[in-house]
Amino acid sequence: xxxxxxxxxxxLASKVKGTAxxxxxxxxxxxxxxxxxDKQSNQIMFAALGFGGLLGIGEKYYxxxxxxxxxxxxxxxxxxxxxxxxxxNAPAYDLKDLTKHDGSLGDIRAETYDYYSVSRDWH
Amino acid sequence: xxxxxxxxxxxLASKVKGTAxxxxxxxxxxxxxxxxxDKQSNQIMFAALGFGGLLGIGEKYYxxxxxxxxxxxxxxxxxxxxxxxxxxNAPAYDLKDLTKHDGSLGDIRAETYDYYSVSRDWH
Numbered sequence: 001x002x003x004x005x006x007x008x009x010x011x012l013a014s015k016v017k018g019t020a021x022x023x024x025x026x027x028x029x030x031x032x033x034x035x036x037x038d039k040q041s042n043q044i045m046f047a048a049l050g051f052g053g054l055l056g057i058g059e060k061y062y063x064x065x066x067x068x069x070x071x072x073x074x075x076x077x078x079x080x081x082x083x084x085x086x087x088x089n090a091p092a093y094d095l096k097d098l099t100k101h102d103g104s105l106g107d108i109r110a111e112t113y114d115y116y117s118v119s120r121d122w123h
Numbered sequence: 124x125x126x127x128x129x130x131x132x133x134x135l136a137s138k139v140k141g142t143a144x145x146x147x148x149x150x151x152x153x154x155x156x157x158x159x160x161d162k163q164s165n166q167i168m169f170a171a172l173g174f175g176g177l178l179g180i181g182e183k184y185y186x187x188x189x190x191x192x193x194x195x196x197x198x199x200x201x202x203x204x205x206x207x208x209x210x211x212n213a214p215a216y217d218l219k220d221l222t223k224h225d226g227s228l229g230d231i232r233a234e235t236y237d238y239y240s241v242s243r244d245w246h
Contacts, residue, residue: 009161009162009163009222009224009228010159010160010161010162010168010221010222010228011159011160011162011222012157012158012159012160012171012221012222013136013137013139013140013157013158013159013160014136014137014140014157014158016136016160017136017137034135034136034137035135035136035137035160036133036134036135036136037133037134037135037136037139037158037167037189038132038133038167039132039133039134039194040132040190041190041244042166042167042168042169042188042189042190042244042245043165043166043167044160044161044165044166044167045133045165046165048135065165066160066164066165067163067164067165071162098133098135099133099134099135101132105132105133121164121165122165
């Protein structure tokens, strides 16, 4: 996103992995496990969040639109504007399903963006 | 990029760092040092390539539109459709300049996409 003045801010992908994620009540709910990049366009497909211990889900990964993650300097982590219920009931997948090459990934992305009510900005 | 059938392929950001980069003559020219992500949109701003030893440039990073990098299974690395001269004369920056928060990054991205004749797909 570029502001009218052309301002934009960026972060290195290597800095993101392992960063803590908080919900909108300020509770730490998990970490960014990885970021899934479209191979052919300049699109970030989604962040893959892990809620591991806290929610007791284990190995499942939660795809979340990257644009929903707001870095909070005070917390040193990302805040997502979602409560626990919304996240706990969100679409979750095995990591291998998030980089599959069989066309199902497009469906996963569409389902994810719809779930979080984020408009589809790919083409 | 999604094909008409909805097919798309993806890769984990953590798998990309350190991957070799080849030019269109098949010569290894460097590595992907990192990927620069827009903090607020779902856009990959660019890949940051390092040509270190081979071109003798040292610490400079070359921003290249991610969509130009084509993964080649046989080589186990990315091929960019550019010759050595094109890359050697490309815009290059210190790594810290590629994550600045002062608005200059938008200019760097614009300059980079123009240099490589890649259409601007952000908004």
